[in-house]
Amino acid sequence: MSTPASALPAFPGAEGFGAVATGGRGGRVIKVTNLRTSGAGSLQAALDATGPRIIVFDVSGVIEGDVVVRNGNVTIAGQTAPGAGITVRGRLISRYSDAVNNVIVRFLRVRPVFSSGDGAQFDGAQFSLNSKLILDHVSIAWGVDETLDLYEADDVTIQWSTIESSATTGHPEGMHNYGLINGPDGHRITIHHNLFAHHKARCPAVANGPADIRNNVAYNVRHGFVHHNPASGKFNIVGNSYIKGPSDQLIPFYFDGSAGAGLKYFLSDNYIDDPGKFTGVVGNPWQKPYLHPSFSRLNKPESYRATTQFNFSRDVPGYIPVTTHSAQDAYRLVLAKAGALPHDVVTKSVLENVERRNGAWGARYVRNLMEGLTPVAAPTDADRDGMADAWERAHGLNPSNGNDHTKVMPSGYTAIEEYINRLASGLISQAEADL
Numbered sequence: 001m002s003t004p005a006s007a008l009p010a011f012p013g014a015e016g017f018g019a020v021a022t023g024g025r026g027g028r029v030i031k032v033t034n035l036r037t038s039g040a041g042s043l044q045a046a047l048d049a050t051g052p053r054i055i056v057f058d059v060s061g062v063i064e065g066d067v068v069v070r071n072g073n074v075t076i077a078g079q080t081a082p083g084a085g086i087t088v089r090g091r092l093i094s095r096y097s098d099a100v101n102n103v104i105v106r107f108l109r110v111r112p113v114f115s116s117g118d119g120a121q122f123d124g125a126q127f128s129l130n131s132k133l134i135l136d137h138v139s140i141a142w143g144v145d146e147t148l149d150l151y152e153a154d155d156v157t158i159q160w161s162t163i164e165s166s167a168t169t170g171h172p173e174g175m176h177n178y179g180l181i182n183g184p185d186g187h188r189i190t191i192h193h194n195l196f197a198h199h200k201a202r203c204p205a206v207a208n209g210p211a212d213i214r215n216n217v218a219y220n221v222r223h224g225f226v227h228h229n230p231a232s233g234k235f236n237i238v239g240n241s242y243i244k245g246p247s248d249q250l251i252p253f254y255f256d257g258s259a260g261a262g263l264k265y266f267l268s269d270n271y272i273d274d275p276g277k278f279t280g281v282v283g284n285p286w287q288k289p290y291l292h293p294s295f296s297r298l299n300k301p302e303s304y305r306a307t308t309q310f311n312f313s314r315d316v317p318g319y320i321p322v323t324t325h326s327a328q329d330a331y332r333l334v335l336a337k338a339g340a341l342p343h344d345v346v347t348k349s350v351l352e353n354v355e356r357r358n359g360a361w362g363a364r365y366v367r368n369l370m371e372g373l374t375p376v377a378a379p380t381d382a383d384r385d386g387m388a389d390a391w392e393r394a395h396g397l398n399p400s401n402g403n404d405h406t407k408v409m410p411s412g413y414t415a416i417e418e419y420i421n422r423l424a425s426g427l428i429s430q431a432e433a434d435l
Contacts, residue, residue: 008412009320010104010134011421016190016212017312018134018157019320023075023104027052029386029405029416037065043086047074054416056386058378060084062369066112069094069103072130075417078107078340079137079424080386083376085340087111087369092125092140102132106424109340109347110140113365119144119170124163131155137424138162139339139347142363144170146178147199152185158194162339164350165198167363177361179221180204182211184229191216192322193330195338197350198361200248201226207257209233209264210312213240214322215330219354220245220361224252232260234310237267239327243354244274247361252292253285255300266306271327281327336435341427345371387419 009019030053033041044067046055052073060081067088078086087109094100110125124143127133131154140147141164148163150156158180166177179199182189190212196203201223204213210233217240218224224242242252252272255265270282278292285295286302312319325333335354339347345366353359379388382399389399397404397415405416413421 011106011136011413011417011424014134014136014157015159015320015322016157016192017155017188017210017316017319018132018190020155020318021102021104021132021134022073023102024052024054024073025075025414025417026406027054027073029053030055031384031386032057033059035059035061035063037063043067043076047071054386054420056420057081057086060086060373060375062087062089064089066090067092069100072099072101072103074102075104075420076106076108077420077423078105079427080420081107082378084370084373085109085342085344087344089113089369091123093123094127094130096129098129098131100130103127103130104134104136105138106136107340107427108138109344109369110138111346111366111369112142114142114144114167114170114363118172119167119176120172121145122170123147123149124166125149127153127156129153133157134159135161137338137340137427139164139344141165141346142167142365143178145176146181146202148180150186150189151181151183153182153189154187156182156186156188157190157192159190160193160334160338162195162197162347162350163199163203164195164346165363166200166361168361175200178202178205181228182206182208184208188316190322193334193338195219195334195350195354196221197354198245198247198359200361202228205229206235207231209235209262210310210316212236212312212322214238215240215325215327215334217241217243217331217334217354218252219243220247220359222248222251223254224250226254227257229257230260231255231257232263234262234306235265236310236312237265237270238309239269239324239330241271241273241327241331243357245353246358250274251294252282253298254294255298255304259300259304263304264306264310265300265304266309268309269327271331332435337428337431341431342373344369344373348372386416391419391422
């Protein structure tokens with residue numbers, strides 16, 4: 001018996017508050033057949049369509065210019081792009097409307113280039129007013145305002161992604177090289193198994209709980225976890241690694257902002273690597289004598305500390321707990337598997353910085369975003385339902401029936417979901433094999 005669709009996570013391995021997203025489940029399949037910025041066959045045309053839809057790719061390479069998500073109920077399956085994956089040399093922006101909801105984005109690279117003008121809203125990716133959102137294996141770099149803006153977003157998961165190298169110039173306030181923000185009108189966010197590298201602050205910044213911040217790696221950041229807004233609710237901050245880099249001092253946690261209703265922090269197994277100051281695991285940063293000099297300035301007293309981890313599965317129906325690793329195991333896994341796969345030259349350079357403990361803040365634009373990546377031909381798909389003919393035959397489907405992508409498989413997922421999920425698993429398995 002298959003699992004009811006309403007009980008399925010967005011895809012196998014989807015965890016946290018955003019795992020409730022269904023994206024384009026049960027809808028039509030739209031193929032991206034070219035790398036143009038707009039027009040028939042483009043990613044933008046597929047995003048401009050309405051109704052539930054799963055977007056797959058017959059091409060791989062670089063799309064030049066911004067991409068806008070104007071309508072929700074959509075899955076962007078970047079893992080289907082044959083060989084080289086999909087890179088957007090521009091921003092990934094969701095229309096600023098609370099009607100644009102239920103979005104799944106997987107295996108996509110976002111590389112905007114800021115040239116001139118007011119950079120106050122020049123984010124790498126922006127999903128500011130959306131709900132039921134999950135980003136998985138996404139790589140985002142070079143934002144001028146935020147690298148990833150989720151300011152008023154609800155029910156969000158950011159997982160297994162890389163948030164890289166924010167820009168130090170272009171913002172009217174001066175240096176504003178920040179990682180990720182979920183602000184005072186955002187609620188229910190999970191941020192796990194991500195790499196934050198080369199940012200001044202907001203790695204991440206989350207105002208409200210319930211929030212699960214776990215198994216992330218922050219390298220060459222000044223401020224790791226912050227609020228940067230009035231704070232409330234329950235926070236799990238578990239199994240993260242904070243690693244000093246060459247650009248500034250390291251402040252792993254700073255509990256700024258006024259304290260609102262129910263504010264509490266549970267911290268456990270957070271690894272600090274700040275040679276000469278402290279290297280080791282921290283459970284209670286309020287413990288005296290302070291293990292790290294920044295802990296004397298946490299901005300909240302120990303009365304805000306919780307001694308028991310918050311159980312969001314009990315508190316929020318449908319919450320899927322995060323598979324949690326030790327901080328040091330998570331470090332190894334994040335460096336191997338996080339981000340859009342295969343890794344491009346930008347992510348490879350950042351990962352090398354982390355491993356060698358070098359690099360610096362700032363956007364370092366790359367002319368050839370295809371360096372080291374090889375496009376291949378898409379598999380034969382005679383009925384254009386998004387599934388390779390050979391896979392359909394192997395799984396009891398008809399490669400001449402363009403409507404069987406909606407067939408519910410024993411897993412509970414539709415056939416097209418099962419197909420794209422298998423492609424994602426293949427990319428992840430290859431990354432694991434390279435560990």
